[in-house]
Amino acid sequence: MTASDVQSPDDIGSDQVNVTCTVNGKPAAFSVPPHRTLMDALRYQLGLTGTKTCCAEGECGACTVIIDGAGVNSCLMLAAEAEGRDIVTIEGLGAEKPRGICDLQESFLEAGAVQCGFCIPGQVMAAEYLLRTNPDPSVEEIREGMSGNLCRCAGYQRIVAAVQMTAQKRAIP
Ligand code: FES
Ligand code: FES
CATH class of the missing domain: 1.10.150.120 ([2Fe-2S]-binding domain)
Structure with missing residues (x-):
């Protein structure tokens, strides 16, 4: 099973929203239930598990990503709101560096x-x-x-x- 196969029980039967955006400099397209957070979409649909899930209510910062140049708690943002946005995750910072870290x-x-x-x-x-x-x-x-x-x-x-x-x-x- 891959990360993109993971579904939560409440996903089943939900309407899906199509999202296209840029993630770490590359085009990304995925479908999500309307209530899915960006944090969960990054982790479970795009496999970008460097973005951590912890409090899921904006208190700890473990899920921080940069969206259109601003730091954002991805647990507080719906994945559907990522349409057309430019998202950078921890995986994107050092990708071009020799050791893969920034x-x-x-x-x-x-x-x-x-x-x-x-x-x-x-x-x-x-x-x-x-x-x-x-x-x-x-x-x-x-x-x-x-x-x-x-x-x-x-x-x-x-x-x-x-x-x-x-x-x-x-x-x-
Ligand atoms: S998981 Fe704690 S702020 Fe998002
Ligand atoms: S929570 Fe352990 S290094 Fe910060």
């Missing part, structure tokens, strides 16, 4: 910010959005910008250090 992911590893790892994709997506909008954030701005992303392992200081490290690397011409 500079933020490298920094998280260097800073020792990854413990159980569950929150890290969402943290990295939130940090990517932060650095795109504020390339040289202060510690306070990093804390504020990342405040919607919780870490059960409480590695916040190292996460902040990883974001700072990435900002410094990106500032080098």
Whole structure:
């Protein structure tokens, strides 16, 4: 069974909505029940399981993706609302890099910010959005910008250090 075969019981018999959008730079087309979240469509229909599901109510940030340049909790958005949108998931950030991970992911590893790892994709997506909008954030701005992303392992200081490290690397011409 593949990820795209997974159905929840309430999908059966539902009307389906056709969605076409761009995911990680490539065209994507899928059909979803009207109530399916973007988080679930990414994970179970497109197989992009780097986007984590946790609280499913906008509290933890584990499901963060970037849509049309903005950081979004994908558990709070219906997949049907993705029509025509440009979506970047954690899989898209480092896809073109030699090790398959982006500079933020490298920094998280260097800073020792990854413990159980569950929150890290969402943290990295939130940090990517932060650095795109504020390339040289202060510690306070990093804390504020990342405040919607919780870490059960409480590695916040190292996460902040990883974001700072990435900002410094990106500032080098
Ligand atoms: S799973 Fe979306 S914010 Fe927690
Ligand atoms: S590293 Fe474990 S939840 Fe953040």
